[in-house]
Amino acid sequence: MSKKPSKSQLIATKTIYATLQLLKDNDGEMRGKEVVDHLRENLEFNDYEKHIYEKTGYVRWESVLHFYTIDAMKAGFLRKNKGTWIITSEGEKVIEENSPEEIYNLISKGYKKWEAANKKEKKELQELDEDEELEVNFTQQQKSIIDQVEADASSGIRDYIINKNPYEFQDLVGALLEAMGYHVSSIAERGPDGGIDIIAYTDPLGTKQPRIIVQVKHKPESAISSDEIQKLSGTLKRNSDVGIFVTSGRFSKPSRRESLMSREHIELIDFDRFVELWQEYYPKMDDDKKSLLPLHPVYFLGTN
Incomplete structure (x- = not known):
């Protein structure tokens, strides 16, 4: 029984x-x-x-x-x-x-x-x-x-x-890139941006390749489509350009496939990865940048 x-x-x-x-x-x-x-x-x-x-x-x-x-x-x-x-x-x-x-x-x-x-x-x-x-x-x-x-x-x-507006989220992305060691040369102001929200380089004067073109979408409840990845790809005019797409939401499976199949390198950063990177580079930020998204670490008993 x-x-x-x-x-x-x-x-x-x-x-x-x-x-x-x-x-x-x-x-x-x-x-x-x-x-x-x-x-x-x-x-x-x-x-x-x-x-x-x-x-x-x-x-x-x-x-x-x-x-x-x-x-x-x-x-x-x-x-x-x-x-x-x-x-x-x-x-x-x-x-x-x-x-x-x-x-x-x-x-x-x-x-x-x-x-x-x-x-x-x-x-x-x-x-x-x-x-x-x-x-x-x-x-x-x-x-x-x-x-x-x-x-x-x-x-x-x-x-x-x-609760951030799209431009505040854009500032978060800019702060993260700077903490990661990139040099942000421009962040789009309010209004049409032509598909480019942030331009960054690996050196202060932008003389070294690649040029980094960043598209930022504050769409926490939506999935980024493959069409949006194609549009970012279209903004990469130089052979050495690299694209980064950052969203406060997620990427659909077709959009992930599109980034993998793209001739240009396009890096995808969804909400979870953005938070993971923010946590990783948070100690390298100054207080003004930290205040944009303040964190407080807590430690728990681990397991063997």
Whole structure:
């Protein structure tokens, strides 16, 4: 006789399935916060599932979801990159061929297989108190909490950038390029810019190649199209010109293909990569530049 699933397992079953299906229906990836917001609005949760943990302040079903996304990642169905959740090809296949319960079982088996291969402590899924169940594996619990904190931090940074106007976001890009060691010769003023927002060089006088042509789009809720990449390519007049496209949103798959196939080198920087670069070069900025997007580092206990 099979063991009756625990309440946490039931939560994981419906939220993980809904997550994979949502990602599959949205070009394969979404920000973690957007996933959680969508599930909150479209799934039904009872009072037990909506309970808020006193220790962390997090909602039970959200904590369960974050906890089991780690299993889904180890099973090979999900990836995470700087706050973005990405369904893998294996994840797309499993969502087409299996029920929510079968997917939960496959994820559990996949995690155990990874766990055995990496000689980690076994995660005991025996009959436990519901609040204890998610604390069985300390390492995974830590990762789950950090995952939620990072999602909150990413959301705060994203909201701050979204509230910038297009010219303020353009200034952020200019400040980042300078911190990276480039010399910004011009930043477009208000009005038509002919597809060129920033021109930068690798030396102060602009005598060395390449000339860097930067297109900046403040479109946080949109995906950049392949046509927009082609337009940037058309502005690269010199053979040595390099293009950089920076967006506060994301790039569609066709736009990424277009940049790879372009005769000219076109570098793509989406929101996540922009924040990653800002964090990396933040220590090299002066206080005026830092104030454009101020950050505060926080350190957590790591894992071996």
